[in-house]
Amino acid sequence: MDPIHKKIPVLIHNGKPVCESLVIVLYIDEAWNDKSPLLPSNPYQRAQARMITGFSSIKEVWTTKGEELKAAKKEFLETYNILEGELGDKPYFGGERLGYVGLTLIPFYTWFYFIKTIGCFKIEAQCPKIVAWAKRCMQKETIAKILPDQKKVYELLGQFRKRAWFGVD
Template identity: 50%
Template sequence: MASQKGVMLLDFWASPFGQRVRIALAEKGVEYEHKEENLSSKSELLIKSNQVHKNIPVLIHDCKTVFESLTIVQYIDEVWSDKTPLMPSDPYQRAQARFWADYVDKKVYDCTSRLWKPKEEEKEAAKMEMIEILQLLEVQLGDNKYFGGDTFGLVDVAFVPFTSWFYMFEMIAKLNVEAVAPRIVAWAKRCQERESVAKALSDPKTVYEFICMVMKKVLGQE
């Protein structure tokens, strides 16, 4: 059994990437120290721990650092392998899980950032792309309970934090996720019945208000 001593997470409350790690740690029953970061004034510990990107999340375990959320989640799964696995045992299914988790990483976050574009044609193009992304993920989910079938796993951990953004999608782009991808919304509700998810996810309206504040500063939007 892996040691739970010296486990610390450097994190930020609104980060979907940090939420992934919190969910994985909770699923494994790992006790850890949580350090909330101020991203406008990063701590010396964060800068020292992640000298490459100087960003959260960072997992510190037995004085060793791991960063990038999907890497951290897979590290947690391998280190605490005596607990319920987040990755399937079959090599092909593991490859599929890694692919779709990476797809979420590359597509959902990037497309969301473009929903804030001030030009309507750019915003509309991002909205149409997001609909395609959600519908493709819905096809991948199918009629399964989770993306891993009956088992909550890597793709669920990777994607579910972004469900807190669905309210934001509707407010800034008039994108009603339930109308275009109802199975994704049903899946999100099932995931939120898990204690690990319910405790990690931020309130959608609070996230929206925070992102509005950030975008106002970055883009000068009212």
């Protein structure tokens, strides 16, 4: 049903496809925002939320080694320190409740064990606010039951990492 990339996920609403995960989340927020919108009402805050979701730096950590891994680790920590600044002392990026930013970033928490192991650094020590936020998110049943266990993600990513097409042992 994805007319362009022929990929999933695809949301079918009123017989029309909406494609790409983040686009689907934004569509849902706009189509059914009468109760509790995911994005702030202020245009600047909405733009900031959309910009923050572009942060990640995870792929570079798990697909590199040696000096490249050191650089990827540095970039990862710089990115997550910026995210810590955005989070501040709020329980969630959106303030008092989980919103768009949290929904788009929380899946990366399942990769933290892998990153900690491969990157040889403790995310908890470097980004305590992010880890505390992620644990708060994981206390929500709707989040906890859909995200995979970190050790299962570690095993899967380890298998991918060993494949020749990544060129990493």
